[in-house]
Amino acid sequence: MDTIIMTIVVFSGISAVLAAILTISDRTVNNYGDVTLTINEDKNYTVKGGTSLLDTLRNEKIFIPSACGGKGTCGYCKVVVLEGGGPVLATEKPLLTKEELDNYTRLSCQCKVKQNIRIEIPEDLFNVKEYAVVVEKMEKLTSTIKKLTFNLGEEEINFKPGQYVQLKAPAYEGNDEEVYRAYSIASSVNDKHTLELLIGYTGGIATTYVHYHLKEGDTAYINGPYGDFYYHEGEGPIVLAGAGTGMAPLISILQYMADNNIMRDTLFFFGARTMEDLFLLDKIKAFEEKLNLKFIPALSREESPEWKGERGRVPQAIEKHIEDGSNYSAYLCGSPAMIDSIVEALVKKNVPPDKIYYDKF
Ligand code: FES
CATH class of the missing domain: 3.10.20.30 (Beta-grasp domain)
Structure with a gap:
């Protein structure tokens, strides 16, 4: 028995010494000064x-x-x-x-x-700043998407319509990692003290933070703006296309067009599964009344006969609604697979590839 106890004591001592040596050498070796x-x-x-x-x-x-x-x-x-x-x-x-x-x-x-x-x-990137923002409002748009309005207080943010910011998700119960995630800005470039983001729940660290931990009145941290996806001045018709929270930068672009009376013919294709997955319809209707805009939602899984719009996916709707796109520009925001299929459909309609701007997320 004495031998066993002695062995344990000796091994414990050796382990403690080794741990100390490793800690000291780590500090020394990795002290880059x-x-x-x-x-x-x-x-x-x-x-x-x-x-x-x-x-x-x-x-x-x-x-x-x-x-x-x-x-x-x-x-x-x-x-x-x-x-x-x-x-x-x-x-x-x-x-x-x-x-x-x-x-x-x-x-x-x-x-x-x-x-x-x-x-x-x-x-x-030297213009990118971090902002402490207050969650002014959280609205549920669909079963998985929330619209968040952040107040920047005295601070101002200058961005182009289509750009994105990064939201910091701090550690919370069940997650000890701090992460930053990118979200496109849905609000107007003219409103420099407010940011609106559309955030869909995916089960990830940041979307769990937003959907289950963040509350109205809380302070959050945002840095930005970023990105080379934004509206380009020009002439000729425009295609906007997206799905889910990919609507955010397209709304910011439409708001910019409305604020500046840009009356270019615009087709706005939006992919969703069912009627319940459509949102911000009043806002889009107001844009349709003000701009030369046609909203074309394409529903892939709607079975109700009440739905009178397009069925299927966005590329099929593009096939049907565009004759010759050679003088078009296009702005796309969605998943990589969706963007690739839309680009293919647009190029088939002669939309110049260098006039197709996209943000894959
Ligand atoms: S932050 Fe480096 S690859 Fe994503």
């Missing part, structure tokens, strides 16, 4: 080494899009690292094209700052 971060050749920051480039930039209040929250799956957080980024990791390669690799592009969430580092980012 202060390093210099140089951005666009002319801005220098002294930062602590040891964290990802994405987090390092965020600590300096420089916000890079990061829809997956730094997991290395969205590919949004790309920056050019000219020096000091170390080798490209296996986790980055699937999301970088050969051209990007040749241009020294990296995923900033995967690239760790360990030494002096030189990077390039678009100047626009």
Whole structure:
């Protein structure tokens, strides 16, 4: 018995010593100290080494899009690292094209700052700010989609119709991770103190936070604006197409057209399963009264004979409603598969590919 107790004591002691050695060596080996971060050749920051480039930039209040929250799956957080980024990791390669690799592009969430580092980012990102916002209103639009209105108080946000922001979902009971997720802005660019987002419940960390933890009156954190999907001034008819919360940037674009009396002929295709999945119909009706707009919902699973509109999917509706799209521009927001099928349908109708703008989520 004494031998067993002695063995346990000895092993426990060895384990404790090993743990202490590992902790000390981790601190020593991974203590990268202060390093210099140089951005666009002319801005220098002294930062602590040891964290990802994405987090390092965020600590300096420089916000890079990061829809997956730094997991290395969205590919949004790309920056050019000219020096000091170390080798490209296996986790980055699937999301970088050969051209990007040749241009020294990296995923900033995967690239760790360990030494002096030189990077390039678009100047626009210096305009991105983090806002503490108050949830003014939460409205249920369908069984899974909520519209959230956030009040920015004295702060102002300047964005283009179609762009998106990132909402921070903090840790909550059952989730100890803090993540950022991207949501398109549904509100008017003229309303600089308010942001409206449409957020559908998917069971993920951020949508669970929004649908089950966030309440009216709470403070939330949003950064932005981001994105190169936005309305382009021009002439000729327009196609808007989306599904689900993909309606958000299209509503912001319509609001912009209404505010600026832009009377281009516009077809708005919207894919949904049933009549219950349609929403914001009063708002769209008001746009139809003011603009040269035709709303064309296409329902894929509606069985009621009461439904007199299009049945099937958006590409079929496009096939039916567009003769020749050679002078059209198109703005699409939805899942990658849906966007791909709509682009194919538009190109078949001669819509120039370089006039098809989209936001896949
Ligand atoms: S933040 Fe999503 S891949 Fe880096």
